Every structure is written in structure tokens, then in C-alpha cells.
Amino acid sequence: MPELRPWQAAKPRVRKIAGAVRPRLARLATATKPQVERLRQAVGRQLARVTRANGPRLATLVRLPRAPRSGSPRSSRTLKTWQYTAGAATAGLALAAGVATAAGPWDADGQRTAERDRAAAQERPGGADHGTGSGTAAQDPAAAPSAGPVLTALGGATGTVKPAPTANATGNPAGASQRALTDLLRPLLDAPELGRTRTAVVLDIATGTRLYAEGASTALTPASTTKIATAVAALSALGPDHRLTTRTVLEPGTRQVVLIGGGDPTLTARRDSGGWASLRTLATETAKTLTKRGIRQITLSYDTSLYTGPDLHSIGVNDNLARVSPLMADEGRTDDSVRGPAPRVSDPAADAAQKFAGFLADAGIRTSAPGTAKASGRAGTLAAVSSPPLSSVVERMLTNSDNDIAEALARQTALASGRPAGFDGGAAAVDARLTMLGLPMSGASFHDGSGLDRDDRLTADLLTALLAKAADPDLPGLRPVLTGLPVAHFTGTLTSRYPGGAAGLVRAKTGTLTGVNTLAGTLVDRDGRLLAFAFLTSDTTNPQEAQEALDRTATALAGL
DSSP states (O other): OOOHHHHHHHHHHHHHHHHHHHHHHHHHHHHHHHHHHHHHHHHHHHHHHHHHHHHHHHHHHHHTOOOTTTTOOOOOOOHHHHHHHHHHTTTTHHHHHHHHTTTOOOOSSSHHHHHHHHHHSSSSSSOOOSOSSSOOOSOOOOOOOOOHHHHHHHHHHHHOOOOOBBBBBSSSSSSSOOHHHHHHHHHHHOOGBBBBEEEEEEEEEETOEEEEEEEEEOBOOOOOGHHHHHHHHHHHHHHTTTEEEEEEEOOOOOOOEEEEEOOOOOOOOSSSTTTSOOOHHHHHHHHHHHHTTOEEEEEEEEEEEEEEOOSSSSTSTTTTBBOOSSOOOGBBBSSSSSOOOOOOOOOOHHHHHHHHHHHHHHHHOOOOOOEEOOOTTEEEEEEEEOSSSHHHHHHHHHHOOOHHHHHHHHHHHHHTTTSSSSSHHHHHHHHHHHTTOOOTTOOBBBBOSSSSSTBBOOOOOHHHHHHHHOTTTTTTGGGGHHHHHHBTTSSSSTTOOOOOOSTTTTEEEEETTTTTEEEEEEOOTTTEEEEEEEEEEEEEEHHHHHHHHHHHHHHHHHHH
């Protein structure tokens, strides 16, 4: 029997996974059709431009996933940065990315990989066969690039990011010159809408070359772009597969059950958990264990001793952030929202414990009114629920600019570093972790994990270095920092921005406080170079106009 090629051996496994997720994909295709159509229209002009500029490169990329012809010599190709970035702009992959993004953050068990592959095959005519068994008819268009090879450098554990070519066919340097960047960006950054002070850095991620700098080492208030630093620190300290666990224990010789907060800011009490850890499930499993032991009535307590120090942020009571507690359900929101500002309960831990008591009652367990207590080391576990991997939590934080998750991750970084899990300990732990990574920390000052504190200070140099570090092929665990960035005119805090031009091409974290507007992320220039950029401004007077001015600057950079 002839030896199977790797792609042949993997095909049954991919078919099995794709078949398992087919019902979910059908629902996703229906739910996301308007978003996908909007993205398709928005990036149409950019696709034509990229195709003209990168025709030979795209042709090479399209050939990569095809099976070798019978008798042809085996060859090894390494996917280059400019190949996967240019290829990612093709229509088939843009649509596949739309379906995958709407489903939520990538997970670590391969399911989302199969979904992306499946979407790439089904969302347009032609396309590679990813396990349907039908193949591609001879008269159909040539297969689109498979999602896996194109997206490996962003989300997979394999593949090596290579520098963009240093010269084009005429021998001239590839990409825009530094002088051209200066001529383009300086007048845009000098726009009066951007206030009295503005700094900027543009960096070629593959080579580490700084292509543009203005006030690179000047530390300014970063607002929510602080979350990029928090994400890098947390992933570095804990790893992308780390999970946050909420559990219940029974004190020996008593009927006292303690609900222990593990610092999971994504714990939900909603009937549909959406894949996050469920307080209802924890109550159901706890009730089952108690019932097996013949216990039908308990004293219920809850333990919030994981965190220390004040739980109220320096901004005071605010719809942008609940009191920071290791035990909370749905971030203490009092409405049905899952992101953005919302009224919060005054005591998230007590609220979660009260809801938990109600779920226990529904399962046949009577409880006392919940009270605070610290679980002893002798207490035995009854049940536990855990968050998705930290990689997913980080992506949710960045996409939605979630302040509650950011503050929780700063405290988790502190715990992993042996520091007190409070505002001060979290800030110090983030600073120390980034210093260990060799990042340019001059002028940096952290006071929280979310960027809501106006005393936070970061530089454009540090922000672009953080993004480059997240793209380092030797540090794949940091990749969620890139994949979690909002996509222009499509996801998260950029959904309503970039209605044309760079829609779908810019991925960036936004930052907004009174008088402060910032933007930091990645984009692909005309020559397929993956660039990191950071723009920070202060003393702005009109947030909408400042935001639009920053978007124009990023759009111009993508079109250079």
C-alpha cells in the first residue's frame, strides 16, 4: 500500500470534525449573513487593489494547499509573512473569517480550526474540499486558499513568520520608503482634531524595522490600549491554556457549603451560557453531589478572599466597571447586555451568591441566606466550573474592550507572580512581567489593568513593541493579542468605524477618555508587509472628530 501523504492522512479526521460542527455552522451562516455581506462589500475595492499589487504572490499562495500530482517530487514551502497577509485579503477567506469571528474567540481544541476550514469551503463557489466527500467538479472554479495555511501564522502553533522581501523585481526597496511614510503621516497627525500632543510609531513586524516615529518615547495616557499590555503580561505569566475555576466545597463535619470565587470575570448566570462557565451548571452539579450524600438543607457561604485591597476603581462608581471581585456573575450587570457600559449591582459577590442559592433551591436544596466566609483547607470539593482557555478570555477582552476582564487579568498576573491581587499588585505585576520580556519600559507607568486610570502612561514605542512581541514565532502563546484585536468595520469596538477604505484590513485596539484618543494595532500595506502602529493623542476636544482623524491615518497607512 502506498504511503499516505500528510494531507491525505489528516483528511478523515478533518471530515469527522467538520461533520460534527456542521449544525453549528449552519446557524452561524444564517446569523452572520448580514455582517458577512457588509464586509464583502466594504473590502471589495481593497481586494482588487491587493490582487493587482500581489498577483504573483497570491498565485503562489493559492497553489500551497493543493495535493501534489502523482509522481511529482515532494517539496517544502514556508509560508511567508507577505504571503499569508496578502492571501488573507481574498474574498473566500474574508467570508470565512467573518463566520469564525461571529462565533466568538478561537478555542484550543481544534473545533474553531475545523469551522474556519468548513466556512472557507462553503461560503463561496469552488473552494477546497474540507471533508464533505463531494470534491470539486472539473468545471468549478479553482479552489480558494485553505484557511489553515493562511491563518497558521496568526493562530496556529506551526509555521514561521518570515520577513517581507527586501527588494522588488526592479531592485528598488519593497514597500514605501521612510521618507514617503513621513510625507504621508505627518500632515495627517498634525490635524487639529488630534489635540496639542500626539505621538506615533510604525514598525515592520517581520524585520523589527521602525519605519516612522514621532515622539516614540514620550509617555502619554493610553486609555484602553493599556489592555494590550495587560493581555501580553497575563498570557506570559499564565499561558494561553490557563483556566479560571469557580468551585463549591463542603466543610467537614458540617452542612456548610462555600462558594469560592476563582476570579473568573466571564462566569454567567444566564440560561444560555454561550460557552462560558455557568453558575447554573455549578449549582446543578453541587446539588447532585449533596443529594447523593443525603444532604437537602445547607448553610451557604461565599469566599472572596482571593483578591485583596479596595474593590472600587479610582474612577468611583461607574457603568464601565463593576466593583472588582473574584466572584461575580455577568460582570454584575443589571440588564441583559454583555458588553459596553451598563448599570452594575453594588456587591457583585453577594449578587452571584444569591443567584446561586436560587439555582440550588430549583434543584431541591434549601439554603440559608448567603453570608461571607473563608473556606478552610480541609473543605472537600463538591463541584467546579472553569472558564474557556485564557486565550479566549483575552480575545474577548480586547475585542470588546472589556474593563472587568482586564482588571481580573491584572490580578491573575499578580497571583501568578506572588504579589497581592489588588490594583497596586496587579499594576506592579504587569510592569514586572513586561520588563522580563525585554520590552522598552522607559516612561511606562501602570495603575490598573483596564486603562481607565488617567495616571497610566505608555509610549508608542512600547505599544508597537508589544504587538511585535505577540507576533514573535518563538512566543506562540501570545498570539491571542493579535487575533483578539477588533477588525475594522466588522467586530468589537471597530464595528461602526472604517465604513470604507481600510474596512477589514485594519485590526486595532481603541482607547478613549475625555481629552484622550488612542489607536494601536496591525495592518497590511500594499506590498504585503505586516505593520504594527500606535497613535496616541492628548488634549483632544471632540472625541468623534479625533477618532475619525485617527481612522483616516490608519487607512492612509494601509493604502500606502
